[in-house]
Amino acid sequence: MDVDVELREVSKHFGAIVAVDRVSLAIRRGEFFSLLGPSGCGKTTTLRMIGGLEFPTAGEILLRGAVVTDLPAYRRATNMVFQHLALFPHLTVFENIAFGLRLRREPPSVIARKVDGVLQLVDLPGYGGREIHQLSGGQKQRVAIARALVNEPAVLLLDEPLGSLDLKLRLAMQTELKALQHRVGTTFIYVTHDQGEALTMSDRIAVMNLGRVEQVATSQEIYARPRTRFVAGFIGEANFLDGRVAHAGPDGVLVAVNGLRVRAEAAPAPAGAAVTVSVRPEHVKLGVAADGAANRWTGRIEEVTFMGAVVRARVALDGGPRLVAELHNDAAAGLAPGAAVAVGWAAGHTVVLAG
Amino acid sequence: MRPGRDPVRLALLAFLWLVVAFMLAPIVFTLVFAFSDASYLIFPPPGYSLRWFAKLFEQRALFAAAINSLVVATAATLASLVVGTAAALGLVRYRFFGRELLRTLFLAPLIVPRIAFGVAMLIYAVVLRRFGGLDSLFLAHLMVTLPFAISILTAALVSADRSLEEAAADLGAPPLVTFWKVTLPQIRTGLAVSGFFAFIVSWDQVETSLFLVKTDNMTLPVAMFYYLQRQQDPVIAALSALLIGVAAVGAVIAVLTVNPRDLQRVLSAGGR
Amino acid sequence: MAQAAIPQIVARRGGWRAALRRYAHVPLLTPAVGLTVAVFWVCMAVLVVMSVYPFLAAGTPRLTLAAWQRLLGDPYYWGVVGTTLRLAFVVTALALALGYPAAYAISKIQRPGWALAAYVVLFAPILVSVVVRTYGWLLLLSNTGVVNYLLRAAGLVREPIPLIFNETGIIIAMVHILLPFMVFPILSVVGQVGGDLKEAAMDLGANRWVTFRRVTLPLTAPGVISGCQIVFTLTISAFVTPFLMGGGRVQILSGLIYRDMEAVNLGFASVVALVLLALAVVILAASNVLARRAYRRAEVERA
Numbered sequence: 001m002d003v004d005v006e007l008r009e010v011s012k013h014f015g016a017i018v019a020v021d022r023v024s025l026a027i028r029r030g031e032f033f034s035l036l037g038p039s040g041c042g043k044t045t046t047l048r049m050i051g052g053l054e055f056p057t058a059g060e061i062l063l064r065g066a067v068v069t070d071l072p073a074y075r076r077a078t079n080m081v082f083q084h085l086a087l088f089p090h091l092t093v094f095e096n097i098a099f100g101l102r103l104r105r106e107p108p109s110v111i112a113r114k115v116d117g118v119l120q121l122v123d124l125p126g127y128g129g130r131e132i133h134q135l136s137g138g139q140k141q142r143v144a145i146a147r148a149l150v151n152e153p154a155v156l157l158l159d160e161p162l163g164s165l166d167l168k169l170r171l172a173m174q175t176e177l178k179a180l181q182h183r184v185g186t187t188f189i190y191v192t193h194d195q196g197e198a199l200t201m202s203d204r205i206a207v208m209n210l211g212r213v214e215q216v217a218t219s220q221e222i223y224a225r226p227r228t229r230f231v232a233g234f235i236g237e238a239n240f241l242d243g244r245v246a247h248a249g250p251d252g253v254l255v256a257v258n259g260l261r262v263r264a265e266a267a268p269a270p271a272g273a274a275v276t277v278s279v280r281p282e283h284v285k286l287g288v289a290a291d292g293a294a295n296r297w298t299g300r301i302e303e304v305t306f307m308g309a310v311v312r313a314r315v316a317l318d319g320g321p322r323l324v325a326e327l328h329n330d331a332a333a334g335l336a337p338g339a340a341v342a343v344g345w346a347a348g349h350t351v352v353l354a355g
Numbered sequence: 356m357r358p359g360r361d362p363v364r365l366a367l368l369a370f371l372w373l374v375v376a377f378m379l380a381p382i383v384f385t386l387v388f389a390f391s392d393a394s395y396l397i398f399p400p401p402g403y404s405l406r407w408f409a410k411l412f413e414q415r416a417l418f419a420a421a422i423n424s425l426v427v428a429t430a431a432t433l434a435s436l437v438v439g440t441a442a443a444l445g446l447v448r449y450r451f452f453g454r455e456l457l458r459t460l461f462l463a464p465l466i467v468p469r470i471a472f473g474v475a476m477l478i479y480a481v482v483l484r485r486f487g488g489l490d491s492l493f494l495a496h497l498m499v500t501l502p503f504a505i506s507i508l509t510a511a512l513v514s515a516d517r518s519l520e521e522a523a524a525d526l527g528a529p530p531l532v533t534f535w536k537v538t539l540p541q542i543r544t545g546l547a548v549s550g551f552f553a554f555i556v557s558w559d560q561v562e563t564s565l566f567l568v569k570t571d572n573m574t575l576p577v578a579m580f581y582y583l584q585r586q587q588d589p590v591i592a593a594l595s596a597l598l599i600g601v602a603a604v605g606a607v608i609a610v611l612t613v614n615p616r617d618l619q620r621v622l623s624a625g626g627r
Numbered sequence: 628m629a630q631a632a633i634p635q636i637v638a639r640r641g642g643w644r645a646a647l648r649r650y651a652h653v654p655l656l657t658p659a660v661g662l663t664v665a666v667f668w669v670c671m672a673v674l675v676v677m678s679v680y681p682f683l684a685a686g687t688p689r690l691t692l693a694a695w696q697r698l699l700g701d702p703y704y705w706g707v708v709g710t711t712l713r714l715a716f717v718v719t720a721l722a723l724a725l726g727y728p729a730a731y732a733i734s735k736i737q738r739p740g741w742a743l744a745a746y747v748v749l750f751a752p753i754l755v756s757v758v759v760r761t762y763g764w765l766l767l768l769s770n771t772g773v774v775n776y777l778l779r780a781a782g783l784v785r786e787p788i789p790l791i792f793n794e795t796g797i798i799i800a801m802v803h804i805l806l807p808f809m810v811f812p813i814l815s816v817v818g819q820v821g822g823d824l825k826e827a828a829m830d831l832g833a834n835r836w837v838t839f840r841r842v843t844l845p846l847t848a849p850g851v852i853s854g855c856q857i858v859f860t861l862t863i864s865a866f867v868t869p870f871l872m873g874g875g876r877v878q879i880l881s882g883l884i885y886r887d888m889e890a891v892n893l894g895f896a897s898v899v900a901l902v903l904l905a906l907a908v909v910i911l912a913a914s915n916v917l918a919r920r921a922y923r924r925a926e927v928e929r930a
Binding site for chain 3: 363365367368370371374376377378379380381382383385388395396397398399408435438441442444445446448449451457459460461463464466467468469470474475476478480494495497498499505516543549557558559561562565568573575576579580583584587591592594595598599602603605606609
Binding site: 019051072074079082083087088089090100103104148151267334 | 522530534
C-alpha cells in the first residue's frame with residue numbers, strides 16, 4: 001500500500017515545552033486520516049509540521065517517500081485548510097482560489113477553467129466575483145477548501161475547519177467533506193478535538209494525548225477496542241473498574257475487581273498484572289435483558305436520568321463498584337431509584353486495558 | 356433631561372468652539388496678511404494686493420530651500436518606510452534574545468530633545484567632513500522619522516493576521532511574494548500613516564536642521580526662520596498662505612484615506 | 628506497515644535551512660540597528676565627549692570640566708533652567724485646561740460629521756509649519772496686530788499691551804502648537820469610558836460632579852498623563868517658537884544652545900544639550916512611575 005505521509009520519531013519542543021513527543025505515523029494514499037485529541041495534545045503542531053509551517057526539533061517527515069523535514073511550506077505538495085480559514089480579505093473568491101495557480105504561472109485560461117471546476121465541486125458555481133465578506137460561514141468554508149484543493153495537493157491538511165460553524169451546519173459539512181474526499185481521492189489529514197466528527201468521517205484515527213500517539217486504528221476498532229484508558233475515556237463514555245488479571249487462557253480471561261470476577265475475551269497482560277476493565281454504558285444491560293450474560297450481578301439503582309431517546313441509570317453493584325448504564329427509553333420502564341435490579345454484559349464487551 | 360438642552364453639555368460645546376477658534380485664528384489671519392498692501396505688520400491692512408506673492412516668486416533662495424526640503428523629506432520618508440518595515444518585521448515576527456533592548460534602542464531618539472541632537476549632529480558632520488550636505492541632513496531627519504515608522508508599523512504588524520501569511524506560504528508563495536501580496540496590503544494604513552507623518556516631521560524640521568545647513572543651502576523652514584529674524588514683511592505671510600493651502604490639501608487627503616482611529620493612535624503615541 | 632519506525636535517537640536538527648530560519652531576523656534588523664547606532668548613538672557619545680573635550684574638533688584634545696563648572700556654578704544658568712521648567716509647567720497646565728474639556732466635548736458630539744470636523748480642525752494645524760504658525764501669532768499679538776487692535780477698538784485699552792517678546796507670547800503660541808498632542812491622548816481614553824459606568828454611578832446617587840471626579844477622571848488619567856508628558860517634554864526642548872516669540876528677551880535652555888552654537892562654543896553647547904536631555908529623561912522617568920500607577924487604577928476600575 002502506498003504511503004503518502006510518514007513521520008519518523010518526530011518531536012517538537014517549544015522552549016522547555018514538549019508539544020510533540022516522538023510521534024511516528026504512516027498515512028496511506030487516499031485515506032481520510034484524523035488526528036484526534038484534547039486541546040494541547042500536539043495534534044495541530046503535528047499537522048503544521050506536515051505542512052511545513054513548523055519544523056521538528058527531531059525526527060524526519062517524508063512526503064511520498066521524499067524527506068521534506070526542513071522544506072518550507074511553499075516548497076511542499078501539501079495544502080492546508082486553516083482553522084480560521086485565513087481567506088485573503090482583500091481578494092475576491094476567484095483570486096483567493098487562483099492564488100496558488102498564479103504562483104505556478106498557469107496560463108489564464110487554465111486558471112479560469114480550474115477555478116470554475118473547483119467552485120462546481122464545492123457547490124458554489126458563479127461565486128468567483130464575490131468578495132469574501134459577502135459570504136456566509138458555510139460558503140467561506142467551501143472557498144477555503146476549494147482554494148486548497150485546486151492546487152491538486154498530494155495531501156490536504158485540515159485544521160479543525162468546522163470549528164467555527166454552528167452544530168447543524170457542521171453536521172452537514174461533515175457529510176459533504178467525506179463525500180468530497182471520496183470524489184477527489186486525495187489524502188485528507190484532519191485535525192479535530194471532536195470525537196464524533198472523527199468517528200463519522202475517518203478511515204483511520206490517531207488519538208493523541210500529551211504530545212504522544214496513544215492509538216492508531218479504524219473508527220470501529222478505536223471505539224470497540226481502545227488500547228489505553230485515555231482512549232477509552234476520550235472516545236465515547238466508559239465505566240472503568242480497576243482490578244487484577246486472575247486467569248488468562250485460550251478459553252477467556254477473568255479479572256478480579258473488588259471480589260467480583262469479570263469475564264473478558266482477551267487481555268493485554270498475563271495473570272497477576274494490574275489492569276483496568278472498561279465497559280461502555282450502552283453495553284450494560286439491566287433487568288431481564290441481563291439474563292444469560294457472561295457477567296451478571298445484582299445491584300441497586302441509585303439514580304435515573306431521562307435524556308430523550310435514552311435513559312441513563314447509575315447502579316451500585318452489591319460488590320461495591322458503581323456503573324452507568326444507558327438504555328433505550330422503552331427498556332427503562334419500571335426503573336426507579338432504590339429498586340434492586342440485575343446488571344450484566346457480554347464477555348465480548350469487556351475491554352481490558354493494561355495498567 | 357434631553358441631551359440637547361443639558362446646560363453642562365452646551366457649555367462644553369461652546370468651549371469647544373472657542374478652542375476651535377483659537378486653533379484657527381493664527382492660520383486665518385496669516386491668510387489675511389498675505390493679501391495686505393502694507394509692507395509692515397498692521398491690522399487692519401490699509402489695502403489689499405497680490406504684491407507679496409509677486410515678491411515671493413522673486414526669492415530664489417526660498418525656492419531652492421523648498422526644493423531641498425522636498426528632496427530631504429522624500430528621501431527620509433522612503434528610507435524610514437523601508438528600513439522601518441524591515442525592522443518592525445524583525446521585531447514582531449521573530450523571538451530572539453535582546454528583542455526588548457533593541458526596541459528601546461530604536462525608540463530612544465523620540466525622547467531626546469531635537470536641538471540637543473542637532474548640536475551632536477553638527478559636531479559629527481564636521482568630524483566626518485560632511486557638514487552642509489544634504490546627506491547629513493537626510494541622516495539627521497531619518498533618525499527623527501525612523502522611530503515613528505517603527506512604532507506605527509510594529510503596531511500594524513501585530514494586528515495583521517499571521518495566518519494569512521501562512522496560508523500564502525502554504526499555497527506556494529516564497530517569503531518575498533508573501534510579503535508583497537499578503538503582508539503589505541494588510542499594513543497599508545500603517546504605511547500611509549507613518550509615511551505621512553515622516554514626511555510632515557521632516558518637512559517641518561527646524562531644530563535638527565538649524566546647525567546642519569549652510570546659509571546658501573537651506574531647507575525651507577530654516578530659511579523662513581532666518582528670514583523672520585531679518586525682516587517681517589508679508590513675503591513670509593504669502594509663503595505661509597501657499598503652505599497652508601498645501602496643508603489643507605494634505606488634511607483633506609489624510610481625512611479621506613486615513614482612518615481617524617489610526618490617526619488618533621499616532622497622535623496619542625506622541626507623534627511629534 | 629511502515630509504522631514500525633526505526634528506533635533511533637535523532638539529534639537536534641541542523642542544516643542550512645534550519646540555520647537560515649533561526650537567523651532570519653538578522654538581515655531585517657541590521658539596517659535599522661546600523662543606522663541608529665552609527666548616527667544616533669554615536670551622536671549621543673559625541674555630546675558627552677565634546678562636553679569634556681571642547682577643543683577636540685580644533686585638534687587639541689585636553690580634558691576639561693570648565694564648561695560643566697561654568698554651567699553648574701553660575702546662578703544665571705540655574706535661572707535659565709528655572710525659566711525653562713516654569714514655562715513648560717505653565718504651557719502644560721494651560722494645554723490641559725483647554726484640551727481636557729475640548730476632548731470631553733468632542734466625545735459628546737453626537738453627529739459623526741461634526742465630530743470629524745472637530746477632529747480635523749484640531750489636527751490640521753500640525754500640517755502647517757511651526758514657523759508659519761509662530762508667524763501667525765506674531766501677526767495676532769504684536770503691538771499693531773489683531774488682538775491689540777480689537778482691544779483698542781473695544782475701548783478696553785488705550786496703549787497696546789505687550790503680548791510678544793515676553794513669556795506671555797511664548798506661552799500662548801506654545802499652547803496653540805502643542806494642544807493637539809494633549810487632546811488626542813485624552814480623546815483616545817475618554818471614548819472608552821462607557822456610559823453604563825457613569826449611569827451606574829448616577830444610579831448609586833452620585834451627582835454629576837462626584838461622578839466626574841470619581842469615575843471619569845481616574846479612568847482618563849492615563850490619557851492625561853501621557854498628554855502632559857508629551858507637551859512638557861516638547862516644551863522644554865522647543866526652540867523656534869520661544870525664540871521668535873521671546874525676541875531674545877526670554878532666555879531658555881534651547882536658546883542658550885543656539886547662542887553658543889552661533890558663537891562656535893561647541894563645548895558649552897554640548898553641556899547645555901546634555902542638561903536638557905537629562906531633564907527630559909528624568910521627567911519622563913518620574914512621570915512614567917505615575918503613569919503606571921494610573922494605568923493600574925484605570926484597569927482595576929474598568930474590570
